[in-house]
Amino acid sequence: MVTLRNVGLRYGSGPEVLRGLDLDLAPGSFHFLTGRSGAGKSSLLSLLHLSQRPSRGLMAMFGKDVNEVPRRQVPAMRRRVGVVFQDFRLLDHLSAAENVALPLRLAGRLPAADIRNYVAEMMAWVGLTDKTDARPPTLSGGEKQRVAIARAVIGGPRLLLADEPTGNVDREMGERLMTLFVKLNGLGTTVLIATHDPALPTRFAYPVLRLEDGRLDADQPAAAPA
Template identity: 40%
Template sequence: MELVNADIFQENELVLDDVTFKINKGEFVYLIGRTGCGKSSLLKTLYADLLNPTGKVTVAGFPIEKIKRKKIPFLRRKLGIIFQDFQLLNDRSVAENLIFVMKATGWKDSAKIKIRLNDVLMRVGLTSSMNKMPYQLSGGEQQRVVIARALLNEPLILLADEPTGNLDPEVAEDILKLFFEINRNGTAVLMATHNHQFLLKYPARTLRVADKKVLEHGTHV
């Protein structure tokens, strides 16, 4: 993933100005900044929910600044996207939530679907919960389902927008450890967070969003 002199807009309003950074394969990066500073707008641009950045924005080989709408689903298959609000289908079990996404992204072979389903649930420690409904799960367990969903298509990079924001501190730390474990297996992670304890306890490269700029943490304008 690489941005070069990129301007990020939301409804024609400039949110971030002249953004340049690169995230290499397998890297773990925190994204920090105050509420409303543009972290979510940056992430939404990276998965082409916000369109028309200027400059150069390349994600998983796709040029976001000129991506055609019909190509966006193919971009998103190479990404894992994790939200603070879980966005699970509450009328379907854990397994049905994941199978729904697999079928929507082109999986057809039922045997392969079953193998992949078991694989991702094992990675997030939820094999025994596959037949439960979302409302039967704790917040931390629901977030693990969301992470499993994001891993289904073996993404090159996980984009996580405050994924621990609604969780108790102990549960949040468990989720963070899971992100690092996924990262050690080769998936790059860009994680927006307010939790500065994470940065102290689990240091990693950090990008800071402030005054419409994205800077390496510790760098001053």
């Protein structure tokens, strides 16, 4: 699914924020990504979302060398990736349901009635049935987080990237969202979750990747769930 070999990333003429990364994410794998604030987690997710291209090294996704993909083909590749950003990136002029429906509408493969049904099911799963018509500025941080997660997973992406997906919700909702990610992974989606919460990986038996000063440690086994 994803291969990085000696990848570096810098912004403009600044120093490298990611250095010498080697990484393999197999299809259907599930990893946590940890590290202190400023270690480069968001930069790595930005690379994998194709918002940035590596400054050096090999980066391949879906069997293609990213540096050789024409820019006009990048949006189509990006539609295979579901992403939950820390700042949500919801469209304020659309309702919560309309934000969630965006990936399905952009794909253009489903009739409107099916999209409405899928969106209703997803809004119910994240506990926001009563917020269907609400606009993002009227939502709390936790509600925005859940809308962003619903939007990221509704299209059944091949790769799901989530930056602190449980950071703005309570423990009960966090567990519910993690159950959603696990179910999506069981359907074949590759999942990478960045988190500052040291307790989160210990509750799920998935390997942990650790970033430290822009460098990536080898996979570490997570502690068995209690």
